Amino acid sequence: MRELNAGITPPGEGDGGTVWNILGQVYFMKELCDSSFSFETHGMPGTFVPPHIHPTQDEFIFLLDGKMDLTLDGQSHVLLPGGMARMPRGMPHGYANAGDRLVKALFWVSPARKLHELFTRIHNLTDPAEVVRISATCEVDFLPPPA
Numbered sequence: 001m002r003e004l005n006a007g008i009t010p011p012g013e014g015d016g017g018t019v020w021n022i023l024g025q026v027y028f029m030k031e032l033c034d035s036s037f038s039f040e041t042h043g044m045p046g047t048f049v050p051p052h053i054h055p056t057q058d059e060f061i062f063l064l065d066g067k068m069d070l071t072l073d074g075q076s077h078v079l080l081p082g083g084m085a086r087m088p089r090g091m092p093h094g095y096a097n098a099g100d101r102l103v104k105a106l107f108w109v110s111p112a113r114k115l116h117e118l119f120t121r122i123h124n125l126t127d128p129a130e131v132v133r134i135s136a137t138c139e140v141d142f143l144p145p146p147a
Contacts, residue, residue: 001110011040020123023047023131027119030106037115038108040064047103048096051143054089057109061085061095066103069096078130092143093125114138 008013009030017031024047025138030038043066061068061084068079079085079095084098087093087122097103109115118138122131132142 002033004017004035012042013112014039020119022119022122023125025049029116029119031107032116034107034112037112038106038111041103041105041120042108043097043103043105044100045097045100049074049094050145051092051094053092053141054069054087054109054139055113056089056139057111057115057143058089058114059087059107059109061087062106064104066097066101066105067099069098070104071095087095115140125142129147 003057005015005129007015008083012028013019014028015030015032020027020029025041025043028039028040028042041090061070061079063079063081063083065081070079071092073084073091073093077085085093115138118135121134121138125134126133135142
């Protein structure tokens with residue numbers, strides 16, 4: 001069982017120095033325990049995560065800076081700084097930085113399940129097909145591209 005560690009993780013740093021590079025975005029681990037997992041992301045213009053489903057987790061995004069285009073259950077939305085997106089488990093969702101500056105956001109999932117393992121396994125991978133394959137083993141299911 002992973003208990004929550006008390007402490008502070010500064011902006012732009014990962015707890016215990018844990019930082020991942022995932023397909024051009026930087027993820028800073030903020031906390032990990034059985035009940036939740038949180039991470040700060042920095043995404044350059046043009047970076048995105050295609051539609052996918054977390055069948056075993058609820059996911060949340062709190063936008064700190066920039067502008068994020070979201071697709072939630074097939075509907076398009078714009079997330080602005082200070083806005084929060086809520087994605088219940090099983091809901092298809094994806095996001096993109098369609099703006100012209102860095103996007104910074106705080107993400108978290110509940111419960112933690114296998115997302116930390118996934119990020120560790122896909123850190124520095126450059127083949128999206130391999131990322132999709134590994135994701136399926138860690139309870140994240142990417143949807144096929146639209147026809």
